[in-house]
Amino acid sequence: MLHDVLTVDALTQALQVIRPAVRQGKPYSVGAPPEAPIKLNQNENPFELPEAVKRELLEALQEVPLNRYPAEHPERLRQALAEHLGWSPEGIIVGNGSNELTFTLGLAVVDAGTPVVLPRPMFSFYEMMVRLHGGNVLGVPPRPDLQFDTEALLETISRNRPALVVLTTPNNPTGLTMAPEDVEAIVQAAPGLVLIDEAYVEFTDGIGFRRFLDHYPHVLLLRTFSKAFGLAGVRLGYLVGHPRIIQELYKARIPFMVDRLAETIALTLLRHYKLVQEQAARIKQAVAWLYQELATLAGVAPVPSQANFVIFRTELQPRILLARLAQKGILLRDLSNYPELRGYVRVSAGRPEENRAFMDALKEALTEPE
Incomplete structure (x- = not known):
């Protein structure tokens, strides 16, 4: 009986050390x-x-040395993405799915009480990330047509001066897009980083807000191989931004997060982007x-x-x-x-x-x- 009491007390004490x-x-x-x-x-x-692409992929995977660690950063894939986007490879982080990169961003930016603006409704993982890092979620309800309320977002940004604003366009879960002029107004008003989640960009024009990177160093684009590329089971995403910003985010990132198999698969699909x-x-x-x-x-x-x-x-x-x-x-x-x-x-x-x-x-x- 005494052993049981001690076990319960030890468990209670152990649970107490987990952050609230x-x-x-x-x-x-x-x-x-x-x-x-x-x-x-x-x-x-x-x-x-297609079968021909599968065969090419299998041949490429046969050459992968599975006994060797991958590179800390998948340089071949980063270079291929840089050419795909017309951007510097130093301005790209490749991760184990876009969710891992979301957590990396949170670890680098969100501290106890950090204000983060999230329009609603939005992929729930963002709110989860902010709360886990102790941040202050500033949720902004949508308009009656479910579009993000740009005026309310601008007012919230002006009032709270957030470290991070997250926009998703096209938006999951609604499928709606934001007008470029609305996105630009928010970018211009934001004092901190603006993350534009473009997981579904290939279903619009495939270009999205890439041009914003040339003019706004505080903009980050988040993209994934899970949707149009059809690699949801592989887990690959990438974050694009100013090289100086990306350099800082790398400090918060776990190394070896992209394995050799995933990199090889992504490189094959990029060669078949058509x-x-x-x-x-x-x-x-x-x-x-x-x-x-x-x-x-x-x-x-x-x-x-x-x-x-x-x-x-x-x-x-x-x-x-x-x-x-x-x-x-x-x-x-x-x-x-x-x-x-x-x-x-x-x-x-x-x-x-x-x-x-x-x-x-x-x-x-x-x-x-x-």
């Missing part, structure tokens, strides 16, 4: 969805690589088709999207709708955890046959008796 910001938070989780034939719930690229563009164009067509089809259904309200997904509301509660679709072998994402998106669900663009199957199943689900 961590103990009060929640782990990031997308849940463990059931297996289903049609998976349209995680904004993935639905297209496989394929990436072609697949992105097909996904854009699918998104337009989904939006048009959803808009024709009574009681269904979709939101125009510039990403690879569409969000929409129906007269059914999301949990009921998603359960009915799951029974038909189709997975969607419930967005009700975002206060501004209660009642909304999200469908990622799939292959043509998957999109048609989804629409058929949705029509059936909407007409089933309660």
